Structure formats: C-alpha cells, structure tokens
Amino acid sequence: KAKLEGQPVLPAHVLDYLLKHPELVPESWKGKLLFFWGTIYRLADGRLYVRYLSWYGGRWVWYCYWLDFDWGEHFPSAVRAS
Numbered sequence: 001k002a003k004l005e006g007q008p009v010l011p012a013h014v015l016d017y018l019l020k021h022p023e024l025v026p027e028s029w030k031g032k033l034l035f036f037w038g039t040i041y042r043l044a045d046g047r048l049y050v051r052y053l054s055w056y057g058g059r060w061v062w063y064c065y066w067l068d069f070d071w072g073e074h075f076p077s078a079v080r081a082s
Contacts, residue, residue: 009036011039012039015036015062025060032054032055034052035065036052040067047067048067049067
C-alpha cells in the first residue's frame, strides 16, 4: 500500500464505468484482481475496504477486500497512465 503513495490511483467510479462498458477493459486484465485505491469505503463498524475488478464466470464483476487483509505483490492496482 505504501508503494501507491503519490501514484495516480483510479477511483471506484472508473470501475463502475468499466463494468458498464466491458469492451473497454483490456484482455490482459483477465485473471487479475485490479484494485481501485482512489476510493476507500468505511462500514458503520469502522472497517475499511477497497473494491476491485475481476473476470469471473465469463464477465467482469467487482468484489472488495478489507484493508487489514494480508496484501502481497500479486494484487495489482489500477493507476492512470501518464
């Protein structure tokens, strides 16, 4: 997570747009979980989570991960190209 500081991370409304326009999602993203760190959600109990885009069941869907999850190198983040 610290590696994302200062990076142009994408917000969740981009994820929502891609779900409505799946033809815009690169084929190379299939098989990956792409996190949209530009929007962090908080539940009423205070827990934080981030949404991600995933190819599942022949279509693009979104899920979420808790921020206290054990993060690793295999979780790419969506950032804006410069």
